[in-house]
Amino acid sequence: MSFTLATWNINSVRLREPIVLKLLQEEAPDILCLQECKSPVEKIPFEGFAALGYTHMIARGQKGYNGVAILSKLPIRDVGDKDFALLGHARHVAGALENGVVIHNFYVPAGGDVPDREVNVKFGQKLDYLTEMRDWFRAERPQKSILVGDLNIAPREDDVWSHKQLLKVVSHTPVEVEHLNNAQEAGGWTDVTRADIPDGQLYSWWSYRAKDWDAADKGRRLDHIWASDDIKSAAHSSRIIRAARGWEKPSDHAPVFATFDL
Template sequence: MSFTLATWNINSVRLREPIVLKLLEEEAPDVLCLQECKSPVEKIPLEGFAALGYTHMVARGQKGYNGVAILSRIPMVEAESFDFAELGHARHIAGQLENGVTVHNFYVPAGGDVPDREVNEKFGQKLDYLSDMRDHFRREKPSKSILVGDLNIAPREDDVWSHKKLLKVVSHTPIEVEALGDVQDAAGWVDITRQDIPEGQLYSWWSYRARDWDVADKGRRLDHVWATSDISNAGHGSRVVRDARGWEKPSDHAPVFATFDL
């Protein structure tokens, strides 16, 4: 079984329903993982998605904030959901596909503007969330699993437009990069995107603040596709649909794709 998966921080699934439908029509992933849905589950606009064949969904919702959902053309059942760091936020959902693959969809806290937990509670929450993720995957080693989402960290020097200028900017600080690395090491997660595209600048997020995001190109790779080592060799075809950042009323993130032959 071959299937294509995409992850996208949509920044309000109801507000941006038209571009979700556009992506589903034009790119047709088998599985689409959305973050920052900003909607209770019962208000996610399923009718249009179902009309395109996406009749399966697992989700956790929250009015106005957070929220994660997995849409699928492949039969899928809910596997689990965790409230890491006990924040009371809808930031994780996992679904199991009919081939036995579990897909974890995460929206890691952004962490605010100041990379110091002593003066910025949100940064502390982010680090605690990552610590809980690490501890969970150490305790319960996953297999045949894919982890995707807006992890809100660009770990590599070529995952940001300027390593030197962003070293003290939340999302690329050494403490965050180390914390994300600990999550990855806890279960031997393989970064599928960088397995496929090992070299060169690669971004999935461009700030709304940029007057012309495309020309300035001051991006960061905040959105990730990982897989457990037992299926990582089955991953290929990774790409960022950069054009989606320029669609009408866009998210500030672009979708990231990968295909798995399992």
């Protein structure tokens, strides 16, 4: 069984339904995982996705904030969610394919603007969320699993436009990178994107604040696809659809793709 999977922080699935449909029509992944849907589940525009063959959806939602969804052409079974750090947010959902592969879709907290948990509650919540991810992975030791999502951390020096200038900026601080690496190691996860594309600058997010995001190219790789140790060799063909960042009424994120032969 071979399938292509994509992950995309869509920043409102209802507002940006047209570009979700565009991606599904042009790139046709078998599975699309969305984050920051900002919609109750019942108001996600499922009909349009189903008309393109995405007849299966697993989602967790809330009005105006957060929200994660898995759209699939392949049969997929809801296998639950976890409320890491007890935030009460719709930030995780998991689905199992018929071949037993479990897909975890995550939206890790952004962490606010100040990288200090003593003065910024949101930063502390982010670190606590990652710590609980680590502990869960250590206890469960995922097998035959894929983890995707907006993890809101660019871990490598070449995952940001300027390592030196972003060392004190939330998403690339050493403490965040350490927490993310600890979670990855605890679960035996492989960063599929970087296994496929090991060298060079690589981004999936560009700020709305840039007058010309493409020319400035001050990006960060915040969106990730990981594979558990037992299926890491099945992953290939990783790519980021950078052009989607320039579509009409875009998200500030671009979709990340990988193919698995399982």
